[in-house]
Amino acid sequence: RKEVEQDPGPFNVPEGATVAFNCTYSNSASQSFFWYRQDCRKEPKLLMSVYSSGNEDGRFTAQLNRASQYISLLIRDSKLSDSATYLCVVNPYSGGYQKVTFGTGTKLQVIP
Amino acid sequence: SQTIHQWPATLVQPVGSPLSLECTVEGTSNPNLYWYRQAAGRGLQLLFYSVGIGQISSEVPQNLSASRPQDRQFILSSKKLLLSDSGFYLCAWSGAREQYFGPGTRLTVT
Numbered sequence: 016r017k018e019v020e021q022d023p024g025p026f027n028v029p030e031g032a033t034v035a036f037n038c039t040y041s042n043s044a045s046q047s048f049f050w051y052r053q054d055c056r057k058e059p060k061l062l063m064s065v066y067s068s069g070n071e072d073g074r075f076t077a078q079l080n081r082a083s084q085y086i087s088l089l090i091r092d093s094k095l096s097d098s099a100t101y102l103c104v105v106n107p108y109s110g111g112y113q114k115v116t117f118g119t120g121t122k123l124q125v126i127p
Numbered sequence: 128s129q130t131i132h133q134w135p136a137t138l139v140q141p142v143g144s145p146l147s148l149e150c151t152v153e154g155t156s157n158p159n160l161y162w163y164r165q166a167a168g169r170g171l172q173l174l175f176y177s178v179g180i181g182q183i184s185s186e187v188p189q190n191l192s193a194s195r196p197q198d199r200q201f202i203l204s205s206k207k208l209l210l211s212d213s214g215f216y217l218c219a220w221s222g223a224r225e226q227y228f229g230p231g232t233r234l235t236v237t
Contacts, residue, residue: 047224058217058228059171102171106224112159112178113221114186119170 016041019105021118029126032093036121038103039085048079048086049104053120059102062088093125129154133218133229140236146191146205148232150218153199158220160201162193163228165215177201208236 020039028034040048048065063070065077065086076089086105090097103118130153140146152158162174173186175193183193190209194202201218213236218229 049225056215056233058231061225061227064224104226112176113224113226114173114176115226117171 018042018116019103019118021101021103021121023119023121025122025124027124027126028093030093030095032125033089033091034093034123035087035089036101036103036123037085037087038105038118038121039083040103040105040116041084042105042107043081043084045084045105045107047106047108048077049106049115050075050077050086050088051102051104051117053100053102055099059117062101090123093123095125095127098123098125129158129220129222129227131218131220131227131229133216133232135232136230137233138235140208140234142210142236143207146203146208146212146234148203148216148218148234150201150203150229151199152201152220155199155220155222157198158222160195161219161221161226162201162203163217163219165217167214171217175203210236212236 050062051059052062053059063072065079069078074091078087100120100122102120104115106113106115132151160177163171165171177183177195191205216232219226
């Protein structure tokens with residue numbers, strides 16, 4: 016089993032739709048979790064951290080389910096500008112040096 | 128605020144030639160630094176990390192090497208490039224939790 020697994024997609028959704036991605040991880044001791052966004056031929060950029068109680072940032076909501084070992088990202092009211100690849104990142108450490116594991120990403124295409 | 132620079136942005140090199148990619152960070156001191164490679168259509172692979180000047184750890188055996196001559200400078204090198212070294216090379220630094228990436232160098236080995 017891969018350390019971090021994501022559905023590669025692509026998810027093709029119309030503007031205004033709600034879309035959700037899941038990411039599963041294998042290390043039950045993992046400490047921190049993140050979602051990054053990567054545009055085509057660009058560097059990954061931090062979208063949001065994922066906290067145990069769940070957290071929201073505008074149209075984006077992240078959830079963590081430790082029992083089932085997955086995190087999710089929900090995007091409401093999708094915009095054309097949301098089209099990108101979304102990377103799930105898992106860190107088995109609580110701080111200091113971070114040997115994080117990146118998922119291979121889920122591609123989202125928002126259609127006019 | 129912190130910024131991270133990488134150069135060159137793109138590079139085309141023949142097989143067997145040397146390589147030197149540079150990364151510098153501004154606005155922070157004693158950062159943890161990382162080199163990743165992203166091959167076409169694949170995930171990020173950690174190549175090296177450094178927790179301080181002269182301290183380098185290698186994650187993947189290969190013909191690449193890294194050095195950290197100054198606190199905020201991280202260099203990726205190779206003496207002889209292979210075709211398989213082609214990819215998108217990303218430098219990153221980490222704060223308390225998250226990692227932040229530079230703009231990357233796209234390397235094509237011909």
